[in-house]
Amino acid sequence: MEDRERQAEEERVQRVVGEISRRIEFLQKHVSDVKEDIVQIRRNFWDDVTVNFEDDIEAVETYASIKQQAEVLSERERIHRHAQNQLKTLIRLQKSPYFGRIDFREAGERGAEQIYLGIGSFLDEKEEEFLVYDWRAPVSSLYYDYSPGPAEYETPAGLIQGTMELKRQFIIRDGELTSMFDTGVTIGDELLQEVLGKQADGQMKSIVATIQKEQNRIIRNVKNRLLIVQGAAGSGKTSAALQRVAYLLYRYRGTLQSEQIVLFSPNPMFNSYISTVLPELGEENMQQTTFQEYVEHRLGEEFAVEDPFAQMEYSYTAMEEPGYEARTAGIRFKADSQWLRVIENYVDALRQKGMCFRDIKFRGRILIPASAIEERFYGMDSSLRIPNRLRLVAEWLLGELKRLARKEISRPWVDEAIELLDSDEYQRAYQHLRRKNQFTEETFNDFDRERELLAVKVVQDHFIPLRREVKQLGFVDHPALYRKLFESPQSVQPYTEKGQLPDFWEEICEQTIESLEKSVLSWEDATPFLYLKERVEGFQTNTAVRHVFIDEAQDYSSFQFAFIKSLFPHARLTVLGDINQAIYAHSSESEDFAGLSSLYKEEEMERIILTRSYRSTRPIVEFTSGMIAGGDQIEPFNRDGKTPTVTKAADIGDLAERISARIGELKAAGHRTIAVICKTAEESREAYALLKERVPLRLIDKETISFEKGIHIIPAYLAKGVEFDGVILYNASREQYGRETERKLFYTACTRAMHELSLFYLNEKSPFISELPASAYRDE
Numbered sequence: 217m218e219d220r221e222r223q224a225e226e227e228r229v230q231r232v233v234g235e236i237s238r239r240i241e242f243l244q245k246h247v248s249d250v251k252e253d254i255v256q257i258r259r260n261f262w263d264d265v266t267v268n269f270e271d272d273i274e275a276v277e278t279y280a281s282i283k284q285q286a287e288v289l290s291e292r293e294r295i296h297r298h299a300q301n302q303l304k305t306l307i308r309l310q311k312s313p314y315f316g317r318i319d320f321r322e323a324g325e326r327g328a329e330q331i332y333l334g335i336g337s338f339l340d341e342k343e344e345e346f347l348v349y350d351w352r353a354p355v356s357s358l359y360y361d362y363s364p365g366p367a368e369y370e371t372p373a374g375l376i377q378g379t380m381e382l383k384r385q386f387i388i389r390d391g392e393l394t395s396m397f398d399t400g401v402t403i404g405d406e407l408l409q410e411v412l413g414k415q416a417d418g419q420m421k422s423i424v425a426t427i428q429k430e431q432n433r434i435i436r437n438v439k440n441r442l443l444i445v446q447g448a449a450g451s452g453k454t455s456a457a458l459q460r461v462a463y464l465l466y467r468y469r470g471t472l473q474s475e476q477i478v479l480f481s482p483n484p485m486f487n488s489y490i491s492t493v494l495p496e497l498g499e500e501n502m503q504q505t506t507f508q509e510y511v512e513h514r515l516g517e518e519f520a521v522e523d524p525f526a527q528m529e530y531s532y533t534a535m536e537e538p539g540y541e542a543r544t545a546g547i548r549f550k551a552d553s554q555w556l557r558v559i560e561n562y563v564d565a566l567r568q569k570g571m572c573f574r575d576i577k578f579r580g581r582i583l584i585p586a587s588a589i590e591e592r593f594y595g596m597d598s599s600l601r602i603p604n605r606l607r608l609v610a611e612w613l614l615g616e617l618k619r620l621a622r623k624e625i626s627r628p629w630v631d632e633a634i635e636l637l638d639s640d641e642y643q644r645a646y647q648h649l650r651r652k653n654q655f656t657e658e659t660f661n662d663f664d665r666e667r668e669l670l671a672v673k674v675v676q677d678h679f680i681p682l683r684r685e686v687k688q689l690g691f692v693d694h695p696a697l698y699r700k701l702f703e704s705p706q707s708v709q710p711y712t713e714k715g716q717l718p719d720f721w722e723e724i725c726e727q728t729i730e731s732l733e734k735s736v737l738s739w740e741d742a743t744p745f746l747y748l749k750e751r752v753e754g755f756q757t758n759t760a761v762r763h764v765f766i767d768e769a770q771d772y773s774s775f776q777f778a779f780i781k782s783l784f785p786h787a788r789l790t791v792l793g794d795i796n797q798a799i800y801a802h803s804s805e806s807e808d809f810a811g812l813s814s815l816y817k818e819e820e821m822e823r824i825i826l827t828r829s830y831r832s833t834r835p836i837v838e839f840t841s842g843m844i845a846g847g848d849q850i851e852p853f854n855r856d857g858k859t860p861t862v863t864k865a866a867d868i869g870d871l872a873e874r875i876s877a878r879i880g881e882l883k884a885a886g887h888r889t890i891a892v893i894c895k896t897a898e899e900s901r902e903a904y905a906l907l908k909e910r911v912p913l914r915l916i917d918k919e920t921i922s923f924e925k926g927i928h929i930i931p932a933y934l935a936k937g938v939e940f941d942g943v944i945l946y947n948a949s950r951e952q953y954g955r956e957t958e959r960k961l962f963y964t965a966c967t968r969a970m971h972e973l974s975l976f977y978l979n980e981k982s983p984f985i986s987e988l989p990a991s992a993y994r995d996e
């Protein structure tokens with residue numbers, strides 16, 4: 217019976233692959249014909265349009281004819297693009313047309329329908345029968361949500377109920393069926409075992425064939441404005457997020473484009489790590505950015521902005537430096553929604569008084585003093601919103617500049633500038649006068665007129681940057697506005713609720729002023745400063761974006777969430793995070809990202825918790841979950857492996873010796889991606905200097921943008937979100953990981969390991985290890 221089933225499935229695979237091959241052949245011919253058409257149209261473009269500009273009517277006809285021809289071309293190009301995308305999907309389907317089958321009998325029907333699932337749909341030649349269903353089709357959700365028995369799925373037309381009679385999985389490689397198994401409750405432990413047991417190759421993979429039920433809820437959620445996913449390390453948050461992007465693009469095809477989806481990633485390297493998942497699924501990548509990149513882009517060049525990694529480096533290395541406690545308290549306070557309210561209250565108060573303006577200067581002279589701008593601003597009706605008032609002030613300033621430009625013409629510098637003009641400019645002025653018939657034929661008079669014309673031009677040119685500045689509201693002194701909040705410890709009092717301020721406030725003010733004076737914006741000030749600027753100028757929102765994804769969301773502050781929400785007012789938000797990996801000094805402390813969820817109504821949001829961890833072997837999960845509160849809730853996927861090792865090194869030379877030997881062992885065991893994880897960039901550089909003579913390795917820093925297989929040295933905070941076959945903790949000593957604030961960083965580092973985890977240390981091992989039961993690791 218089993219053999220017969222298998223034979224039938226093999227035959228079906230052959231038949232479907234055969235049909236796909238025929239379709240590919242047909243489509244290739246079609247693509248090449250269309251391409252030929254496009255080449256022809258481009259070549260003969262001007263032959264096929266009638267160009268005649270003799271009079272207005274002819275010109276209109278010419279325009280219409282060009283437009284029509286351009287439309288024909290763009291239609292052919294669209295067909296070409298579409299056919300090529302189809303071709304790409306078919307080529308992938310040809311290798312592996314499907315990965316699953318369900319037999320589903322709808323209630324009231326006699327027979328069951330066989331539904332085969334793959335990465336895209338494929339119809340038979342007559343376009344009547346689905347030989348393969350897209351994994352995102354409504355019926356496909358049965359596969360992910362149910363085991364054989366009663367089952368139901370939602371369609372746009374309503375709920376469909378019935379019975380699933382069979383659920384089967386296939387592995388098809390290069391068009392051949394290599395294995396198949398009928399599965400029960402979860403989706404094929406066998407298949408998952410196989411997938412998870414593989415070596416990493418430096419790129420994240422799609423999980424389409426083995427999506428788990430909980431993950432499917434994340435992928436298919438379309439009801440809520442805010443979806444919060446709290447999931448253990450390695451529980452598939454990023455994987456589910458990317459599958460979700462693919463799902464949304466399918467479900468809303470025709471109305472949703474990939475550019476309307478934005479993903480905030482933890483660092484630039486992460487972008488490269490995940491970049492192949494969507495193309496593998498036949499979709500284009502969404503927009504990817506980091507929050508830092510976004511902030512810097514919006515801030516322009518007003519300040520040198522400290523980057524978040526420099527702040528992190530400070531947090532983990534400067535504990536003994538003076539001012540550390542104050543700065544840390546400042547980082548936390550400025551990330552909180554309390555600080556957001558202070559800024560809101562401050563902006564409200566600015567309607568009455570306190571705005572800061574800059575003098576408008578020209579060649580070292582003040583043309584319009586800040587006081588005049590202020591007078592104008594506060595002379596307006598105070599019920600007008602600040603951004604509207606600023607627009608009116610700008611208009612007034614442009615008028616003033618026009619008036620002042622006329623006065624400027626008689627100044628001596630203008631003569632000098634005219635002297636420096638090249639002959640073309642003279643020629644143009646001369647032509648201009650001629651055209652306007654302003655020549656009088658009296659040489660002296662003409663000379664004066666020419667000089668006047670050139671003077672007007674010179675002044676206008678020199679005023680261009682001033683006018684631009686005014687249009688961009690450059691007369692508002694934002695740094696001074698922000699600075700005023702810190703001028704004295706009392707400055708901020710009127711805007712706080714119940715006068716609440718953090719410890720060390722006086723020192724925080726001093727530190728902030730010191731940094732602003734150097735025109736450096738600390739990372740903790742970057743978002744608040746930008747928020748203040750946007751509130752004053754009027755928020756420049758992005759209304760085109762429909763979905764925003766925030767990965768590693770535990771590293772965002774309440775302030776940053778509020779900012780993102782204001783930036784994308786029409787977007788739905790999917791945030792994915794793990795509170796146990798919150799490694800920034802300002803990180804969210806609560807599981808449901810309280811700062812964020814308070815911005816939404818309860819009925820607008822959904823929370824999903826993922827507790828199953830897929831990345832690491834059972835012994836690694838048992839080791840790492842022991843370090844964190846609530847770790848007993850984390851359920852390892854049952855994959856066996858070696859117990860983590862903890863090795864003491866006698867001295868730094870011995871450490872290098874042992875680590876290079878372990879790298880050799882890991883390589884010999886077939887591991888392709890290996891990371892030596894350090895606490896900071898500083899320690900990574902040290903480790904690199906020590907190891908580079910012994911083993912070829914690559915030092916990863918915050919500038920690194922590509923992720924590849926090989927051996928890496930990497931600071932823990934940059935290893936966020938990525939994974940390695942083998943992880944070596946460079947120095948898991950008490951000195952490096954002894955403070956409570958370092959626990960989550962340590963946990964994040966250890967949870968990057970898929971198959972093997974080795975920890976080394978000098979002197980005394982970290983208490984996060986010694987607290988664990990002795991059976992969780994092997995002392996060496």
Ligand SMILES: Nc1ncnc2c1ncn2[C@@H]1O[C@H](COP(=O)(O)OP(=O)(O)OP(=O)(O)O)[C@@H](O)[C@H]1O
Pocket residue numbers: 408411412421423426427428431447448449450451452453454455456794830831936937938939967
């Ligand atoms: N359903 C699944 N089928 C196969 N592999 C899976 C599945 N879910 C997760 N994985 C694998 O588990 C690993 C971890 O997934 P992912 O990086 O998405 O987890 P994460 O929750 O984002 O982790 P972290 O918080 O530690 O960054 C990846 O190798 C991924 O391919």
